[in-house]
């Protein structure tokens with residue numbers, strides 16, 4: 797059971813690495829896309845879509861493996877910090893889903909959605925960092 801717990805925790809942390817990559821990589825690709833010549837836009841747009849999907853997959857894996865970790869047994873009391881972490885995860889998930897909807901509107905030429913996109917990206921990165929801090933406070 798302990799080995800299984802450790803393997804699931806390793807997958808949880810690997811998913812966190814993928815979430816970080818998506819979170820920090822997305823604005824870089826968005827910036828490159830904004831400055832790209834027309835012939836490079838399709839490839840960069842496709843890359844942005846793939847990074848967004850990887851981020852969503854990472855979030856799904858974090859929630860799934862986190863739930864499994866809880867079910868197979870955490871040998872520490874779960875206090876207020878853990879509750880705060882779960883609340884922040886919920887807010888992060890809401891922002892990520894809203895950002896995806898916003899990105900679809902931005903791609904259709906919605907100027908307000910285009911202006912909102914970088915703010916949502918910064919907000920989701922900040923929330924991811926907050927969840928990591930709260931996880932460290934809860935389990936450290």
Ligand code: HEM
Nearest residue numbers: 812858859862863865866870871885927928931932935936
């Ligand atoms: C964005 C989502 C999440 C992030 C970034 C995240 C991050 C982390 C980190 C960094 C740790 C290691 C903390 C440490 O050992 O000091 C951890 C452990 C853990 N997380 Fe998450 N997590 C997320 C979602 C979840 C969810 C949704 C749950 C539960 C439903 C969860 C449950 C746990 C548990 C039970 C541990 C193991 C604690 C132990 O070592 O005993 N996590 N998480």
